[in-house]
Amino acid sequence: MIVCVCHNVSDRKIRQAVDEGASSMLDLRNQLSVGTCCGKCHSCAKGILRERLDEN
Numbered sequence: 001m002i003v004c005v006c007h008n009v010s011d012r013k014i015r016q017a018v019d020e021g022a023s024s025m026l027d028l029r030n031q032l033s034v035g036t037c038c039g040k041c042h043s044c045a046k047g048i049l050r051e052r053l054d055e056n
């Protein structure tokens with residue numbers, strides 16, 4: 001599923017980034033540019049980030 005349409009970032013990519021050490025929205029912004037355009041994906045991306053951090 002594409003989470004960030006502006007930058008074509010999928011939920012899978014977000015989980016992968018978390019597995020590789022990303023632990024905040026700032027990390028995701030820096031690594032994947034998630035949320036840096038229209039911002040509509042922010043809450044969805046944050047949810048996936050939190051879920052993955054809990055799992056790990």
Ligand code: FES
Binds near residue numbers: 003005038040042
């Ligand atoms: Fe992610 Fe627009 S959908 S910044």
